[in-house]
Amino acid sequence: MKILGIESSCDETAAAVVEDGRRLLSNVVHTQIDIHKQYGGVVPEVAARSHIEVINPVINKALTDAGCTWDDIDAIAVTYAPGLIGSLLVGTLAARTLAIIHNKPLYAIHHVEAHVYANFITEIGGVGDSEIGNGLKKLAPLPSSQPLFPMLALIVSGNHSNLVLFRDHGDYELLGQTQDDAVGEAFDKVAKIIGLPYPGGPSIAKAAENGDPHKYKLPKSKLDNPYNFSFSGLKTATLRAVQAQTGNDYTFPSHQLAELLDDVTRNDFAASFQQTAIETLVDKAEKAFHDFSPASVVIAGGVAANQELRRQLRERLPLDIEYAPMQLCTDNGAMIATLGYYVAQKKDPVDPYDFEVTPSLSMTKTPWA
Ligand code: KG4
Numbered sequence: 001m002k003i004l005g006i007e008s009s010c011d012e013t014a015a016a017v018v019e020d021g022r023r024l025l026s027n028v029v030h031t032q033i034d035i036h037k038q039y040g041g042v043v044p045e046v047a048a049r050s051h052i053e054v055i056n057p058v059i060n061k062a063l064t065d066a067g068c069t070w071d072d073i074d075a076i077a078v079t080y081a082p083g084l085i086g087s088l089l090v091g092t093l094a095a096r097t098l099a100i101i102h103n104k105p106l107y108a109i110h111h112v113e114a115h116v117y118a119n120f121i122t123e124i125g126g127v128g129d130s131e132i133g134n135g136l137k138k139l140a141p142l143p144s145s146q147p148l149f150p151m152l153a154l155i156v157s158g159n160h161s162n163l164v165l166f167r168d169h170g171d172y173e174l175l176g177q178t179q180d181d182a183v184g185e186a187f188d189k190v191a192k193i194i195g196l197p198y199p200g201g202p203s204i205a206k207a208a209e210n211g212d213p214h215k216y217k218l219p220k221s222k223l224d225n226p227y228n229f230s231f232s233g234l235k236t237a238t239l240r241a242v243q244a245q246t247g248n249d250y251t252f253p254s255h256q257l258a259e260l261l262d263d264v265t266r267n268d269f270a271a272s273f274q275q276t277a278i279e280t281l282v283d284k285a286e287k288a289f290h291d292f293s294p295a296s297v298v299i300a301g302g303v304a305a306n307q308e309l310r311r312q313l314r315e316r317l318p319l320d321i322e323y324a325p326m327q328l329c330t331d332n333g334a335m336i337a338t339l340g341y342y343v344a345q346k347k348d349p350v351d352p353y354d355f356e357v358t359p360s361l362s363m364t365k366t367p368w369a
Pocket residue numbers: 010156157158159160183184185187188199200201202205301302303304305306307329330331
């Protein structure tokens with residue numbers, strides 16, 4: 001079964017074709033990072049306009065790169081939640097229209113759940129030596145096999161920090177989630193404070209390579225539910241430490257702090273923040289591992305690209321974790337198409353004439369009845 005996956009929930013316009021929920025045939029991602037960089041974050045209206053401009057070419061390229069015509073496609077899967085409303089509307093309208101004119105079943109996909117399914121891609125197909133989507137040929141090795149259930153998933157992205165226990169496809173329990181800022185959001189905000197470019201995750205990771213992770217002592221939050229996350233306090237503590245380091249107090253404009261830092265201090269802040277943020281994630285993953293004895297552990301979302309996170313998990317968990325390649329950790333259509341396959345086994349397609357986006361939808365509400 002070949003599924004076309006369409007993703008447009010935030011600042012990536014993406015489409016991909018995946019066969020049988022495991023074989024990647026194409027993966028096309030148009031990122032808007034350069035557009036939003038100048039604003040230091042994603043501007044929703046600008047994002048939606050950019051999606052409109054590129055969605056059709058991105059979808060067409062995904063089909064061409066997969067060596068598919070519409071006759072070869074069995075179904076369409078599209079992100080309908082959560083995300084920016086204008087961005088979600090562009091992808092879902094494209095998917096609904098294509099489902100109607102090509103008479104294909106349409107499946108509605110939860111973006112955060114889909115991040116986990118990047119880990120189910122274990123093979124690459126596509127059309128021989130021809131170009132098969134940006135980056136596909138350069139992917140790092142794929143996992144050697146699909147994850148086993150029960151599966152513990154640590155989902156860490158720009159908008160989500162979730163620990164989820166999957167008993168089967170569509171049968172999961174949300175153990176904990178962020179109470180305020182998501183971990184990726186904290187990376188992005190701290191990067192801004194210390195003067196590193198957007199997106200903050202990769203730039204903090206890079207700066208941290210040359211910094212001292214123990215230079216500044218930053219706090220880990222303590223919460224009633226040990227699986228919940230809170231990163232807002234860590235972000236504020238970093239801001240206060242930067243103010244103290246530069247001899248300022250809270251009245252000093254925070255957007256002017258960065259220019260007072262030299263490179264050594266900036267790198268030390270990046271490394272100290274990253275150390276505390278990553279340690280927090282690993283502490284909770286380790287506790288869940290011991291409490292629930294999962295058969296496999298997967299990491300998903302943009303922050304899963306973080307090498308320090310991978311290193312600490314390797315050190316502290318007594319099982320080998322296989323990772324999806326970085327291009328499949330950040331937003332992409334392949335994860336949408338992959339989850340679409342498993343949804344199609346258990347659920348009816350949605351009505352393309354009567355189908356709405358849901359900008360805000362926690363994973364608690366989505367296990368597939
Ligand atoms: O999953 P994603 O592409 O989009 C969302 O659904 O949010 O995640 C984007 C987030 C951003 O906050 C970005 O700063 C973060 O992932 N990120 C990283 C790294 N690469 C991307 N965070 C830490 N280390 C990285 N190497």
